[in-house]
Amino acid sequence: MNASTVPNTNPAPGATTIIPEEAAHFGRLAADWWDPRGSSAMLHKLNPVRLGFLRERIDAHWHCDSAGRHPLSGKRALDVGCGAGLLAEPLARLGASVTGIDAAPENIAVARLHATGQGLAIDYRAGELSESTAGEARYDLVTAMEVIEHVADPAAFVDALAAALAPDGLLILSTPNRTMRSRLAMITIGEGLGKIPKGTHDWHRFVTPEELEGLLEAAGLKVIDRSGISWSPLRDFVLSEDQSLNYLFAAVPASSPN
Amino acid sequence: MERTEVIILGGGLVGLTLAIALDAHGIASVVIDPADPAKLLEPGFDGRASAVASAPWRMLEAIGVGKLLAGQGCPIEHIEVRDGLSAGALRFDADSVEDPLGYMFENRALRIALYQRAKAAEYLTLLAPAMPVDTVREDDGVRVILADGRTIEGALLVGAEGRKSPTRDSAGIRSARWDYDHVAQIVTVRHSQPHRNVAHEIFYSDGPFALLPMMPGDRSCVVWSVSRDDAPAIRDLPDRAFLAEMQKRSGGILGDLEMVSPRSAYPLDFHHTAKVVEQRLVLIGDAAHGIHPIAGQGVNLGYRDVAALAEVLVEGVRLGLDPGDAQLLARYERWRSLDGLMVAGSTDALVHLFGIPGRPARALRRFGLGAVERLSPLKNFFMTEARGSSGNLPRLLQGMMI
Numbered sequence: 001m002n003a004s005t006v007p008n009t010n011p012a013p014g015a016t017t018i019i020p021e022e023a024a025h026f027g028r029l030a031a032d033w034w035d036p037r038g039s040s041a042m043l044h045k046l047n048p049v050r051l052g053f054l055r056e057r058i059d060a061h062w063h064c065d066s067a068g069r070h071p072l073s074g075k076r077a078l079d080v081g082c083g084a085g086l087l088a089e090p091l092a093r094l095g096a097s098v099t100g101i102d103a104a105p106e107n108i109a110v111a112r113l114h115a116t117g118q119g120l121a122i123d124y125r126a127g128e129l130s131e132s133t134a135g136e137a138r139y140d141l142v143t144a145m146e147v148i149e150h151v152a153d154p155a156a157f158v159d160a161l162a163a164a165l166a167p168d169g170l171l172i173l174s175t176p177n178r179t180m181r182s183r184l185a186m187i188t189i190g191e192g193l194g195k196i197p198k199g200t201h202d203w204h205r206f207v208t209p210e211e212l213e214g215l216l217e218a219a220g221l222k223v224i225d226r227s228g229i230s231w232s233p234l235r236d237f238v239l240s241e242d243q244s245l246n247y248l249f250a251a252v253p254a255s256s257p258n
Numbered sequence: 259m260e261r262t263e264v265i266i267l268g269g270g271l272v273g274l275t276l277a278i279a280l281d282a283h284g285i286a287s288v289v290i291d292p293a294d295p296a297k298l299l300e301p302g303f304d305g306r307a308s309a310v311a312s313a314p315w316r317m318l319e320a321i322g323v324g325k326l327l328a329g330q331g332c333p334i335e336h337i338e339v340r341d342g343l344s345a346g347a348l349r350f351d352a353d354s355v356e357d358p359l360g361y362m363f364e365n366r367a368l369r370i371a372l373y374q375r376a377k378a379a380e381y382l383t384l385l386a387p388a389m390p391v392d393t394v395r396e397d398d399g400v401r402v403i404l405a406d407g408r409t410i411e412g413a414l415l416v417g418a419e420g421r422k423s424p425t426r427d428s429a430g431i432r433s434a435r436w437d438y439d440h441v442a443q444i445v446t447v448r449h450s451q452p453h454r455n456v457a458h459e460i461f462y463s464d465g466p467f468a469l470l471p472m473m474p475g476d477r478s479c480v481v482w483s484v485s486r487d488d489a490p491a492i493r494d495l496p497d498r499a500f501l502a503e504m505q506k507r508s509g510g511i512l513g514d515l516e517m518v519s520p521r522s523a524y525p526l527d528f529h530h531t532a533k534v535v536e537q538r539l540v541l542i543g544d545a546a547h548g549i550h551p552i553a554g555q556g557v558n559l560g561y562r563d564v565a566a567l568a569e570v571l572v573e574g575v576r577l578g579l580d581p582g583d584a585q586l587l588a589r590y591e592r593w594r595s596l597d598g599l600m601v602a603g604s605t606d607a608l609v610h611l612f613g614i615p616g617r618p619a620r621a622l623r624r625f626g627l628g629a630v631e632r633l634s635p636l637k638n639f640f641m642t643e644a645r646g647s648s649g650n651l652p653r654l655l656q657g658m659m660i
Contacts, residue, residue, distance in 0.1 A: 048589075055577055069575055089580070090578025090579055093580075117397070
């Protein structure tokens with residue numbers, strides 16, 4: 001949801017990745033976003049699992065004590081497609097100075113309100129990634145979780161992420177794979193049974209791990225770690241080798257020694 | 259307005275241990291208890307003793323409480339179970355002398371060690387005596403208002419007030435309750451023969467009689483269950499007659515008895531709540547499940563709650579999650595709910611089995627003891643399944659920091 005405008009207005013020049021209908025869809029869900037049993041319940045359940053991957057990569061990248069509570073202390077983090085702050089808030093609690101960007105102004109309004117209630121200072125911005133961070137210092141950590149499947153031009157989106165990333169920075173992405181299993185699980189079952197709001201996903205926009213790796217390499221990045229996320233009735237979501245449903249990538253600039 | 263992370267209502271053996279376990283991992287808490295610690299520590303206040311099983315003992319050692327209790331716990335190396343005094347005893351042995359079945363502590367000794375450790379804690383504030391008059395749980399956090407007007411804010415509320423938990427009741431969480439119609443008479447005795455670190459449980463048709471070994475080797479704690487109807491008469495017995503009755507029930511296993519503590523009495527019941535979490539609320543210890551002290555599991559069940567909750571919260575904050583996050587509480591609930599019911603249920607079955615009078619029941623009881631042993635693989639299977647979300651015992655129960 002990397003867009004600068006609300007629907008039915010003229011896209012700003014350079015807003016290459018916006019899909020107005022996508023932004024509007026998530027804007028409508030905004031108010032409900034922080035209810036763990038509401039329309040974003042699946043995302044809430046997914047959160048500890050993807051944070052587990054993130055924490056492990058942070059500790060490895062910056063050689064942090066895994067028992068510490070503020071491994072991102074002194075670091076600047078950018079969460080792209082931040083929604084109402086489900087990921088941005090944990091990044092702030094881990095010590096980062098966080099900027100969150102989202103296409104839907106409704107999301108940003110909810111995110112700001114929620115962060116205030118939690119006593120967290122997060123710089124939330126509604127708009128386009130390349131524009132709202134233009135001319136700024138680059139970020140140590142850039143995250144875009146469950147976002148690339150919603151953008152119009154994945155290649156331009158990945159380029160913009162790479163442009164925002166510091167030379168020694170760390171990029172974390174997560175997204176559903178484009179497989180028959182993901183289609184069955186996320187659209188036929190997930191959206192069909194109402195576990196995921198209808199119209200959240202367009203399966204044809206899903207990106208495979210091979211395609212994403214190609215986009216990252218073209219943008220001057222290299223993938224340093226990857227994991228799948230699978231689901232079981234007993235244990236809910238867990239990290240696994242199986243990337244057929246949903247997967248996570250950690251990437252760094254190709255020139256980085258890491 | 260004071261701000262913390264976890265607010266624990268109830269500073270008893272379980273609530274205070276949770277606060278210390280969190281402190282050891284850098285999580286801040288405020289413990290609120292209406293009782294005055296100075297009164298609680300008076301010698302005559304609580305003559306009870308607790309059997310701390312070996313896994314919870316490893317946790318107490320890991321979080322710095324164990325060293326304050328050095329030499330005060332009597333190891334239980336064997337348990338002898340008898341059906342009255344007529345038949346032989348069924349004997350359970352510890353695997354080794356180094357790893358006994360558990361340790362018997364005076365509750366007072368446990369309390370003193372916990373207070374001492376709490377005082378040295380960096381992230382723990384104990385407010386006692388302090389009376390909570392109102393608690394508020396909202397989307398963003400929790401608040402507790404005290405009688406003196408102070409307000410404490412936090413991310414998570416923990417109800418650890420024991421079986422009459424007002425937090426549980428005001429959250430509308432109902433608990434299933436069985437009353438045993440029995441009252442436990444508790445007293446510490448000195449005996450003329452050494453206990454040799456053996457716990458005795460003698461089952462009579464009107465209730466079990468237990469002798470639990472204490473330090474030094476010539477003292478034991480008596481837990482004598484009598485029916486509610488008989489309880490007033492027993493309570494009113496002069497010490498001499500009470501002692502004579504205990505002497506008879508003990509069958510002279512430990513020689514001559516002599517009372518060395520005041521007598522106290524506690525009604526026995528069993529309760530279990532189906533739900534142990536609500537929005538920004540967790541119930542632990544007896545607030546969630548109270549069981550008959552017959553197998554000495556009460557405080558251990560609470561310590562298992564502590565170990566699991568501490569692990570869930572510590573791992574959660576290391577991911578940047580709010581300690582009151584619904585996903586963390588859901589994980590805790592999945593982890594604990596079945597274990598609580600299994601332990602409570604099996605102890606309950608044992609009591610019912612031994613509560614039936616008469617000769618046929620005696621045959622059934624003999625069969626029943628065997629059944630308990632045969633059932634344990636099945637029990638283990640369910641326990642392992644229940645722990646599926648983490649794959650094993652909480653780290654603290656293995657003696658490791660999280």
